[in-house]
Amino acid sequence: MFRHVVLxxxxxxxTDEQKARVVAELGKLPGAIPEIRAYTLGADAGxxxxxxxxxxxxxFDDVEDFLAYRDHPLHQAVIIEYIKPILASRAAVQFAFQA
Structure with missing residues (x-):
């Protein structure tokens, strides 16, 4: 298995509306990108x-499936249209793990 974590x-x-739109748009991706095996997202608990x-x-099952997600046009559209306009900083890591 291969995991992608982004913060x-x-x-x-x-705005709260913009943040909610990010959640809504990202939430559509598991139904549109079959390579996704599990998808969890949420705001920090504070x-x-x-x-x-x-x-x-x-x-994802493997690196290739992650790359398919990373480069998928719907995923890229969410990044460009909804995330980047309100993004101050980003951190990410990808790693292999045993399920």
């Missing part, structure tokens, strides 16, 4: 100061 911090100007504000965890 976002939004700009101060980002327990620890200094955290990123939002996370996506996506699982």
């Amino acid at each position: 976002f911090t939004w700009t101060e100007e980002a 327990v620890n100061p200094g955290n990123h504000e939002f996370a996506v965890v996506a699982d």
